[in-house]
Amino acid sequence: MDATPVALLLSAFFLLLLLKLLPVLRGERRIKMVVLEELCNGCGNCVVACPVNALRGGVGGGKGESGEGMVMRIGEGVAVEVDMNRCERVRNPDAEKPCRACIDACPMDAINFTCQP
Amino acid sequence: MTLFSRMELLVNRAFTSRYNPFMHLGQIAIFLLLLTAISGIYVLPFYSINAQNAYISVNNITEDRIAGIMRSIHRYSADALIIVLILHGIRTLITRRLLQSRWLVWVSGVLLFGAVLIEGLTGYWMVWDQRAQLVALGITEFLDELPVFPKPLAMSVAGEESLTSLLFFAVVFTHLALPLFSSVLLLLHFSRLSGVRLLPPERVAVLLLAVLLTLSLLKPAISAPPATPYDIPVKVPVDWYYMLPLPLMQSHPRLSWLLLIAITAFLLAVPRLLQKEWLSARIRRETCTGCELCYADCPYGAISMLKDGEKKVASVSGSRCAGCGICVGSCSFNAVEFGDTELELLRKEVKSLAERDKTLVVICRHCLGGKAADRLMQSNVKVLSLRCIGMLHPLAVADALDAGVNKLVIAGCKHGDCRYRFGNLWTEDRLSGRRAPVLKHPEAGRVRLCWLMPGEEKKLISALEEGKCDREKPAPHLILMLLLLFTLPLSYFSTSPAYSLMQADKAMLLFTMSHPGERLVPCREPTVEELRAGNLTPCPRERSPVEVVLAIDGRTVLRKSYQPSGLWRDGPSYAYERIEVEPGEHTLEVRIRDSAEGEFRYRLVERVRFExxxxxxxxFEKGRFHLGDG
Known part of the structure; x- marks a missing residue:
């Protein structure tokens, strides 16, 4: 009896399982924006400075009230993240010079980025 | 400088630190494990699980084109795994990556290594060729040295009945099930790390796979001649990566048990023996702002965020702290206390060291410690030696720049080589603005980073003079040479030199016995009352040992008394003896006595030809002798 089909099927199944696990095995890093709420004064400079936010209108007043298509907005007096998947820094973390527009714009040094393990 | 770090330096010159296999040994081991798993799963459906057909089915595997390659990969990746694991262990030991909370990683690693060895030996057993016979004899005789199995296991490996299917099944089962059980150990191995990368860099993986594939095509794994219980395995090609202990196991089983226990106990105790003090970080609750930066930076996942009333507060689990101090470098609020240091003290030290128009060097104690620091001190350079370069907070760097130092060089281990995993990475990211807390200083560009390996102190000094560290370039000819240096022993020792259980020009007499001795106290028939009470043997059940005297040509070669088996010493006595004999015709005389006093009741005298x-x-079974040869 030729066992090749069974062998192929079994190892293909195992390989598929491995592929599913690949992100875990490669240890991909999740990048997260951390806003120190104690420091943040809700000025909205980050919302205006963010190049991704600027692509959409509606950041008038610097608060980004709708939050649609934005990385962060001001809510309840502090900056909150809306959709980090849009963030240039998250999308391109290994760039030669990762985007740091919001960090530089913050007068209170309240914005940080961390790699969540 | 040790031989090992010299070797590592050479390898690094060839591969550069990014692809240096020495810095990815654990990941390479995982990759090899996955390769063995895939190839093993592929050949599994071809295999028939019994001693009669195993050899033929394995031969079919070899003849099948794909399965044959898979078998070879299965073998060579298993052999490479041993090399890699030993290097992994040595490296962990000499760089002391097993202290504090990391003892668990070491202990689980030692146990995993044992599991890999068992996997290899049972794997070779499954083929049931002459090599398997050697392994089987080795293991069973080794196990029989322990008073666990009443009937010697070796009896079912050697001799007429060849191999009971149950034992063979147990072996196959072990080979298939052990990986599942040891994956728990593997999880434990990673459990105290955060942000683990389990796979090596792609190029390393591809190179390794290419090496293994080439080896499989050039020198496919083949079986030895089929197992024959009536032949002494002579000049069998054995895999020394797994069968190195076999000769000692077969010649001195008791000594090898002692060695095995001693070595295992020593290895398990190593972290405890090396541990001097247990340094662990502590968080000041009052000052902690709950910013999560230390939580994100800790390479060992030792920090967790707790709720403290309204705010969140970081907390260090002491048993998981590896004592690196990286959290000192991530907390801008001086909330981390680490031994006798903290951010404020570190900044004070930097301020006192930094002088206008002088050079300040911050070095990692592990890779550039000791001599390098002394030599630098003499050359009128201020040196700050840290436990881990990750302790250096950007605020301290800014302090040094504020003081107006001429040059500020930060030197630590190469990427991937940090003693505490991420110290150098985090520092580089913090200073270049990729990671919080970032360095905010107009003169931030003046800081020079220099990542070096132990033994590269000279480079640091030249870096000080020229103001920059040199770039690494891969050296293809060195890579080729190192690959050959890895591949040749891998291929040679997987089959050579051949091993013989006994000298080729000798013959062997294998004597096995299972015979119950007489009862020490002759028993009477139980009375009806005793039978009713369920007492079938109303007298002591202990049996007498069985004494065997075996003589060849009138010369006694074996005189031994075999104790009855069982806790109550009421079972049969078992014997299993291998006796070396000169070839030729001999008179064989065996006498067996199965009562305490009295004469030798069983006797056999026969001319036997030994070839x-x-x-x-x-x-000798059921009171009868059976004499058989091929």
Whole structure:
């Protein structure tokens, strides 16, 4: 009896399982924006400075009230993240010079980025 | 400088630190494990699980084109795994990556290594060729040295009945099930790390796979001749990566048990023996702002965020702290206390060291410690030696720049080589603005980073003079040479030199016995009352040992008394003896006495022809002798 089909099927199944696990095995890093709420004064400079936010209108007043298509907005007096998947820094973390527009714009040094393990 | 770090330096010159296999040994081991798993799963459906057909089915695997390659990969990746694991262990030991909370990683690693060895030995057993016979004899005789199995396991490996299917099944089961069980150990191995990368860099993986594939095509894994219980395995090609202990196991089983226990105990105790003080970080609750930066930076996942009333507060689990101090470098609020240091003290030290128009060097104690620091001190350079370069907070760097130092060089281990995993990475990211807390200083560009390996102190000094560290370039000819240096022993020792259980020009007599001795106290028939009470043997059940005297040509070669088996000493006595005999015709005389006093009740005298490299089996069972040969 030729066992090749069974062998192929079994190892293909195992390989598929491995592929599913690949992100875990490669240890991909999740990048997260951390806003120190104690420091943040809700000025909205980050919302205006963010190049991704600027692509959409509606950041008038610097608060980004709708939050649609934005990385962060001001809510309840502090900056909150809306959709980090849009963030240039998250999308391109290994760039030669990762985007740091919001960090530089913050007068209170309240914005940080961390790699969540 | 140790031989090992010299070797590592050479390898690094060839591969550069990014692809240096020495810095990815654990990941390479995982990759090899996955390769063995895939190839093993592929050949599994071809295999028939019994001693009669195993050899033929394995031969079919070899003849099948894909499965044959898979078998070879299965073998060579298993062999490479041993090399890689030993290097992994040595490296962990000499760089002391097993202290504090990391003892668990070491202990689980030692146990995993044992599991890999068992996997290899049972794997070779499954083929049931002459090599398997050697392994089987080795293991069973080794296990029989322990008073666990009443009937010697070796009896079912050697001799007429060849191999009971149950034992064979147990072996196959072990080979298939052990990986599942040891994956728990593997999880434990990673459990105290955060942000683990389990796979090596792609190029390393591809190179390794290419090496293994080439080896599989050039020198496919083949079986030894089929197992024959009536032949002495002579000049069998054995895999020394797994069978190195076999000769000692077969010649001195008791000594090897002692060695095995001693070595295992020593290895398990190593972290405890090396541990001097347990340094662990502590968080000041009052000052902690709950910013999560230390939580994100800790390479060992030792920090967790707790709720403290309204705010969140970081907390260090002491048993998981590896004592690196990286959290000192991530907390801008001086909330981390680490031994006798903290951010404020570190900043004070930097301020006192930094002088206008002088050079300040911050070095990692592990890779550039000791001599390098002394030599630098003499050359009128201020040196700050840290436990981990990750302790250096950007605020301290800014302090040094504020003081107006001429040059500020930060030197630590190469990427991937940090003693505490991420110290150098985090520092580089913090200073270049990729990671919080970032360095905010107009003169931030003046800081020079220099990542070096132990033994590269000279480079640091030249870096000080020229103001920059040199770039690494891969050296293809060195890579080729190192690959050959890895591949040749891998291929050679997987089959050579050949091993013989006994000298080729000798013959062997294998004597096995299973015979109950007489009761020490003759028993009467139980009375009806006793039978009713369920007492079938109303007298002591202990049996007498069985004494065997075996003589060849009138010369006694074996005189031994075999104790009855069982806790109550009421079972049969078992014997299993291998006796080396000169080839030729001999008179064989065996006398067996199965009562305490009294005469030798069983006796056999016979002329027997012993032929070179063949086994004559003498069995004594149910009061009868069976003499058989091929």
């Amino acid at each position: 070179r490299s063949r086994v004559v089996i003498l069995k």
